[in-house]
Amino acid sequence: xxxxxxxxxxxxxxxxxxxxxxxxxxxxxxxxxxxxxxxxxxxxxxxxxxxxxxxxxxxxxxxxxxxxxxxxxxxxxxxxxxxxxxxxxxxxxxxxxxxxxxxxxxxxxxxxxxx
Amino acid sequence: xxxxxxxxxxxxxxxxxxxxxxxxxxxxxxxxxxxxxxxxxxxxxxxxxxxxxxxxxxxxxxxxxxxxxxxxxxxxxxxxxxxxxxxxxxxxxxxxxxxxxxxxxxxxxxxxx
Numbered sequence: 001x002x003x004x005x006x007x008x009x010x011x012x013x014x015x016x017x018x019x020x021x022x023x024x025x026x027x028x029x030x031x032x033x034x035x036x037x038x039x040x041x042x043x044x045x046x047x048x049x050x051x052x053x054x055x056x057x058x059x060x061x062x063x064x065x066x067x068x069x070x071x072x073x074x075x076x077x078x079x080x081x082x083x084x085x086x087x088x089x090x091x092x093x094x095x096x097x098x099x100x101x102x103x104x105x106x107x108x109x110x111x112x113x114x115x
Numbered sequence: 116x117x118x119x120x121x122x123x124x125x126x127x128x129x130x131x132x133x134x135x136x137x138x139x140x141x142x143x144x145x146x147x148x149x150x151x152x153x154x155x156x157x158x159x160x161x162x163x164x165x166x167x168x169x170x171x172x173x174x175x176x177x178x179x180x181x182x183x184x185x186x187x188x189x190x191x192x193x194x195x196x197x198x199x200x201x202x203x204x205x206x207x208x209x210x211x212x213x214x215x216x217x218x219x220x221x222x223x224x225x226x227x228x
């Protein structure tokens with residue numbers, strides 16, 4: 001079974017530019033989550049999709065971030081325009097169920113550096 | 116809201132030393148508790164979990180016990196190996212949405228031969 005795949009693994013952009021991160025969850029996993037780790041601090045929840053619908057986007061920092069999951073398969077997270085404080089590692093995770101402490105499977109992360 | 120506080124790192128140990136990484140939490144409900152590990156160049160992996168008080172999670176020689184009275188979930192291993200070098204994250208999730216987890220800052224462990 002293929003794991004959660006994220007692309008790109010590392011992106012370096014200048015302030016004001018746009019970046020799009022992609023996540024391919026495990027096939028059949030309806031639940032998809034985005035998290036990020038900034039400046040070596042805690043990993044923070046960004047949002048949660050159930051299929052193509054946004055279940056919870058309470059962690060999205062501001063309207064420069066746009067997440068989509070068209071067709072309920074892969075997801076993209078766009079940052080436009082990027083700011084210095086957006087630098088960090090963006091993790092995607094998926095799971096079959098959102099209850100009963102179901103295990104999350106994480107991707108390797110996309111490291112974003114904004115100069 | 117929920118929060119997780121981990122022992123600050125980095126931690127450097129010699130091979131075969133004992134490891135304890137402290138983790139305490141604050142939660143509004145009755146959460147499930149987790150330890151995740153991130154090896155260099157890899158994604159987060161679930162190391163162990165516990166879903167109710169006094170449960171002990173264990174895996175790869177690591178163990179942690181869910182202590183409700185002290186709101187703690189300390190990670191322990193009796194004899195570490197070089198291959199255990201990684202970043203360890205303590206986390207919790209509420210039962211209604213297991214995927215929306217609250218993480219600690221992470222503790223970097225380096226084990227020297």
